[in-house]
Amino acid sequence: MLIIVLGVLVGLLLGLTGAGGGILAIPALTLGLGWSLVEATPVALLAVGIAAAVGALDGLRKGLVRYKAAGLMASAGWLASPLGLHLAKLLPGSALMAMFGCVMVFVSGRMFMQARPECRRAVEAAHDKNCRVNPSTGRLEWDAKCSTTLASIGAVSGLLTGLLGVGGGFLIVPAFRKFSDVPMHGIVATSLMVVALVSLGTVGHLLYQGFSLSGEAVLFIGATLGGMIAGRVIAPKVCERLLQQGFAVLCAVVSVMMIGKVLMTVF
Template identity: 80%
Template sequence: MLTIILGALVGLLLGLTGAGGGILAIPALTLGLGWTLINATPVALLAVGVAAAVGAADGLRKGLVRYKAAALMAGAGWLVSPLGLHLAKWLPGAALMALFGSVMVWVSVHMFLKARAGCPADEDMDPKNCQLNPSTGHLKWDVRCATTLASIGATAGFLTGLLGVGGGFLIVPAFRKFSDVPMHGIVATSLMVVALVSLGTLGHLVYQGFSLSEEGVLFICATLAGMIVGRVVAPNVSGQRMQQGFAVLCAVVSVLMIGKVLLMMV
């Protein structure tokens, strides 16, 4: 029952907040169910990847996904994610947990401040590396735009391999900062990238002998169900309040993870 509840909660937040909610999959498995980070990573990747794929499919149906941008970011992520996987093997479990907790602190503070400030009026006046063509509605492709998107994808891929997160918490704000794509398109495109990078990274783990347990299947199914509910409910939820609440939740979870690391060191 706890596995179902935690999986559904992760999926619900994934659907409500966009791809950023996937960062809670690892804490749900490690703190909630007592798994090690090594055992939790493949299940978290599969759960987030499948759930994000459902959200991305909905975005494709509605014409929101910038599929060329998603393909470029995902391709860069695929190339770099094995480096993260390799480094994760060499780092002690406590170090990885501490690093994950630190990343969650950054995510929570960044998201809370952004939500509290709302959308500053001068934000849209900043020059964008990737701009839409007003006449076609498509991105204007040049070296600057391609390099920016590839860098975002590569960073997300590295973190996916290292920490088992989908990278949506990075893709959404970065894509928003460096492009003038509307927010609905950013979230849908991010979900596509998260799905491709997560499932691609999982392929490396499957090649290394990963097998899925019955509890893992249950968690994944619950995450998928929660994602569907979240996508249905999302239009009726205040985005600012949701981001603030999610930021506070991330902060609490990060403190618990860092506390667990400190207990391991005692």
């Protein structure tokens, strides 16, 4: 029952936030179920990747996904994720847990600040965007600046995906929003596509190395998928600002718990 509840919660937040909920998959498995980070990483990636793919397909059906941008970011992510997997093998589990907690602190603070009305207006009013949509065609205007920006976002996302087992949506959504004038619905749908491609690509590396799924893992993945579908249905009815601030507070609480767990093992 706990596996189902945690999986549904992760999927629900993933559907509501557009990919941010994926960062909670690792804490759900390590803090909630007591798994090690090594055990949790591939299961979290597979659960988030499959759930994000469902959301991305819905975005494609509605014409919201910027598939060229998603393809570029995912390609850069695929190249960077093996490096993250290699670094994860070299670092001790406690160091990875502490690093994950620090990333969550940064994410929670960033999301809470960006949810403030004055910050949201500043982002939306900014004109010096690296990637701009052509008003006449509705498509991105591709140049070296835009391509480099998107490739960099994808590479950092892929590195963190391999290193910490996170989907990377917590980075893609704010970065894509900051450096482009793509509408928010398009940013969320495109982010889900990148998260799905990079996460499932990273799982492919792990499967090649001999990873196999347990019954508990399959149950968690199925529950996450169900939560994702529910989240996408109710997302339009939820206040985006309050959701973002509430999610930021939740991430902050979880990050403190993870860092506290690391300190307890060290001292």
